Amino acid sequence: MQIRIVTPAEHESLLPGLIEVLRDSVDSGASVGFVAPPAWAEAARWWSRTLAGPDVITWVAVDDGGEPVGTVQLVLPWQDNGRHRAEIVKLMVHRHARGRGVGGRLLAAAEEEAARLGRWLLILNTRTGGEAEAIYGKRGYGEAAVIPDYAAGTDGVLYPTTIMTKVLDH
Numbered sequence: 001m002q003i004r005i006v007t008p009a010e011h012e013s014l015l016p017g018l019i020e021v022l023r024d025s026v027d028s029g030a031s032v033g034f035v036a037p038p039a040w041a042e043a044a045r046w047w048s049r050t051l052a053g054p055d056v057i058t059w060v061a062v063d064d065g066g067e068p069v070g071t072v073q074l075v076l077p078w079q080d081n082g083r084h085r086a087e088i089v090k091l092m093v094h095r096h097a098r099g100r101g102v103g104g105r106l107l108a109a110a111e112e113e114a115a116r117l118g119r120w121l122l123i124l125n126t127r128t129g130g131e132a133e134a135i136y137g138k139r140g141y142g143e144a145a146v147i148p149d150y151a152a153g154t155d156g157v158l159y160p161t162t163i164m165t166k167v168l169d170h
């Protein structure tokens, strides 16, 4: 297993695997922006746009065969007054690779880079009561607020989200 930052040169070769990770996560019921697994072309458009974004760093976890099994992103606010903070988004591990520490390692990699960039205030939001909330809690993220009816689930019901923060050493 290797975890690394995705470079522009490998966008195209990683795209099919990243699409699969996204589609699998949505299919598993994860709240990652989509209410149903996006069609291949829609997922490809979403990934291409995201990977090309100027203020987003994307990590990929690849298995021994080089296939993507997980990903996470760090969004860096462009505002002058927000240079100390960053948002963790789209932490996703393919179901066949879960429970083996990949998610934790991806999160650690994003935190390490955030610290290196002086982004010591980390923010994320995750479905209230979801399993990811417990994982973040274990890793030092504290609840800042709960927003009711934040996002629709794959079942069409509106669910609350918990905004969590973590302050890194600085």
Ligand SMILES: CC(C)(COP(=O)(O)OP(=O)(O)OC[C@H]1O[C@@H](n2cnc3c(N)ncnc32)[C@H](O)[C@@H]1OP(=O)(O)O)[C@@H](O)C(=O)NCCC(=O)NCCS
Pocket (backbone or CB within 6 Å): 025, 028, 030, 031, 032, 090, 091, 092, 093, 094, 097, 098, 099, 100, 101, 102, 103, 104, 105, 125, 126, 127, 131, 132, 134, 135, 138
């Ligand atoms: C959340 C997710 C990324 C975790 O990935 P993973 O590779 O299975 O996680 P890890 O194996 O690294 O586990 C991380 C920690 O969470 C714990 N954990 C894993 N699954 C858990 C579960 N279902 N319930 C409670 N804790 C769990 C592990 O014990 C581990 O803790 P430890 O390091 O103290 O042992 C993965 O379940 C996923 O992709 N879910 C769908 C997408 C999603 O909901 N993302 C969050 C968006 S905010």
